[in-house]
Amino acid sequence: MDRSSVEKLIRSSRDRSRSLHNLSSCTRSPILRLQADEINHRNEKFLDQIGGAASEVDRSVLLPSRSRYSLLITDADGIVIESYAPEGMEAEFQRNGLVRGSVWDERVAGTNGISMSMQTGRVLTVLGDEHFYTCFHGFSCSSAPLMDAENNLIGTITLVGSVRRRQEEHALCEQVIRRASRQFQTRLFRTFHSDKLTGRALSQDPVSRRLFETLVACDDAGVVVSYLPLWRDSARPSAHQDLVGRHVSDLKDLNITLRGPVAVPPRRRVMHSDLPRIPDRIEKETTLGRLIKEGGRLPILAERARKLVAHRVPVLICGAPGVGTEGFAKALLEEQGLISPVGVTLDAARNGAEADLSEALTSVGFLSDYPVDNVVPTLILRNIESLSAEAQLVLERFLDVDPSMSGMKARPPAVLFTAGRAWSELERDDSIPRSLLYLLGQAVVELPPVAQRECDAVLDNVIAESFTDPIEIADSARDVLMGYPWPGNRREMHAVLREALICGNGRRINVTDLPARLLPSRQDAAKERPRASLKDALDSTNWNVSKAARLLGKSRATINRWIASEGLQRPEQR
Numbered sequence: 001m002d003r004s005s006v007e008k009l010i011r012s013s014r015d016r017s018r019s020l021h022n023l024s025s026c027t028r029s030p031i032l033r034l035q036a037d038e039i040n041h042r043n044e045k046f047l048d049q050i051g052g053a054a055s056e057v058d059r060s061v062l063l064p065s066r067s068r069y070s071l072l073i074t075d076a077d078g079i080v081i082e083s084y085a086p087e088g089m090e091a092e093f094q095r096n097g098l099v100r101g102s103v104w105d106e107r108v109a110g111t112n113g114i115s116m117s118m119q120t121g122r123v124l125t126v127l128g129d130e131h132f133y134t135c136f137h138g139f140s141c142s143s144a145p146l147m148d149a150e151n152n153l154i155g156t157i158t159l160v161g162s163v164r165r166r167q168e169e170h171a172l173c174e175q176v177i178r179r180a181s182r183q184f185q186t187r188l189f190r191t192f193h194s195d196k197l198t199g200r201a202l203s204q205d206p207v208s209r210r211l212f213e214t215l216v217a218c219d220d221a222g223v224v225v226s227y228l229p230l231w232r233d234s235a236r237p238s239a240h241q242d243l244v245g246r247h248v249s250d251l252k253d254l255n256i257t258l259r260g261p262v263a264v265p266p267r268r269r270v271m272h273s274d275l276p277r278i279p280d281r282i283e284k285e286t287t288l289g290r291l292i293k294e295g296g297r298l299p300i301l302a303e304r305a306r307k308l309v310a311h312r313v314p315v316l317i318c319g320a321p322g323v324g325t326e327g328f329a330k331a332l333l334e335e336q337g338l339i340s341p342v343g344v345t346l347d348a349a350r351n352g353a354e355a356d357l358s359e360a361l362t363s364v365g366f367l368s369d370y371p372v373d374n375v376v377p378t379l380i381l382r383n384i385e386s387l388s389a390e391a392q393l394v395l396e397r398f399l400d401v402d403p404s405m406s407g408m409k410a411r412p413p414a415v416l417f418t419a420g421r422a423w424s425e426l427e428r429d430d431s432i433p434r435s436l437l438y439l440l441g442q443a444v445v446e447l448p449p450v451a452q453r454e455c456d457a458v459l460d461n462v463i464a465e466s467f468t469d470p471i472e473i474a475d476s477a478r479d480v481l482m483g484y485p486w487p488g489n490r491r492e493m494h495a496v497l498r499e500a501l502i503c504g505n506g507r508r509i510n511v512t513d514l515p516a517r518l519l520p521s522r523q524d525a526a527k528e529r530p531r532a533s534l535k536d537a538l539d540s541t542n543w544n545v546s547k548a549a550r551l552l553g554k555s556r557a558t559i560n561r562w563i564a565s566e567g568l569q570r571p572e573q574r
Helices: 003-019 036-050 090-095 113-120 167-192 287-292 298-310 325-335 353-369 389-399 423-428 434-440 455-466 475-483 489-503 522-528 531-540 545-552 556-566
Strands: 070-075 080-084 124-127 139-147 153-162 197-204 211-218 224-229 255-259 315-318 344-347 378-382 414-418 444-446
Touching: 003 113, 003 124, 036 070, 036 080, 036 153, 113 124, 113 139, 113 153, 124 167, 139 167, 153 167, 167 211, 287 298, 287 325, 287 455, 298 315, 298 325, 298 444, 315 325, 315 423, 325 378, 325 414, 344 353, 353 378, 353 389, 389 434, 455 475, 455 489, 475 489, 475 531, 531 545, 531 556, 545 556
Parallel strands: 315 414, 315 444, 344 378, 378 414
Antiparallel strands: 070 080, 070 153, 124 139, 139 153, 197 211, 197 255, 211 224
């Protein structure tokens, strides 16, 4: 920091000491001291944090023989846990609180080098009368923060000398403790990442000629897993930003020197996949296996789609609203073991989808170049017919790549799109530009409506997917469900079952629980008045005759006559 910035911070600290902390600058012995037990406890905690004695801050390394400087090591609270006073000056330094156990927090010690270094995270010097207390005006204090491997403050290192020394000596003190602080943090970083390759990444600003240094830790493949800048100000050279996940061979603007088993950065591993591994058959107990039981060309479509996904061809799954395009997409990924925490599912119809899509595509592209273990990045983009113009441009740039370049990906992604419309409708509509539509439709799988499937199998699948508790369906109600054309497809079937459970007894679905649009007209039903309808109504209402009468559109007296004529009895009376 330049001196004017330091002086500004010091003035602010002095103002706080006076007005906020209510300190008096004339106090003769202002420094508090902790008991020996507390000092020992803090010292042990500090040593645990740094892994034992730190040679970088040893006085024999920092101070020349017969030096007139005092050395102080504090913890993160500004408590001195180690101190050294030059020979012959022990009494003076002790009288002024420069000893083990002294408290140099600003709230107690006012403006001083230790507290200023902790607050700013910088190396700085507090000179003479810049100290808040008058009794310290004869000293200069140069302090540097001690940071751990993750840039957390764990203490400070301070050199205290006479304020009457030359300016060059003050600058030399800052240089000594800055180097010690950097070496200290470098050792902690390498210890923290002892199982990895570690090294330095250097660059130089071409204008100011300033050097920037960053510590890096890499895995065996040479991919950066952690990095730590070693400068303290707000400078942000672009070459040192966002290094995690990048291979060291790609850091062209940095001079990399590694420590560990190798001295030369390893080459990036590119996993050129052989022939895709596709299971011989679709297992019956998988979600996809249960779906193909619905028939209606689904077995053929599923077989084609799983081969396309295995070859990482983008697949568009379309069909009428409610046919289950998203469920089919997830079933394809599940069948090939591609469900993972890095998988992304987005809805193009949602507000803010443009920003989410851009971020997701960046993530998918990055994970394709720099894969994590054996995880394949996946993307399911729903409702592509609702893509905004901005999102369409983002997606087109992602898909419009040279096929020969896609083979250079370390692990190509699995990308699936879904639409709630038939392919012919998408082609007729101008909402999606042709340049994008045929990139989306590199492979098209159009799912048949429920009316073209085995309705019984669809019903069983919808119940298994949507309801946790078992559901019993009366034979007469199942006949009605099987005979309905289901224009709303699986979505409508789920809604009907949910409504029937809510309006019935919650365990068994009877004909009387179904919505009226599924049932024959009331005149036709009145001609037959089958025994099953009466039993269903009584069962759904837990034998509440009034409610059963309303369900059947009859009077309570009529229902009672029917009960008597059919010889029905309440369940508890049987």
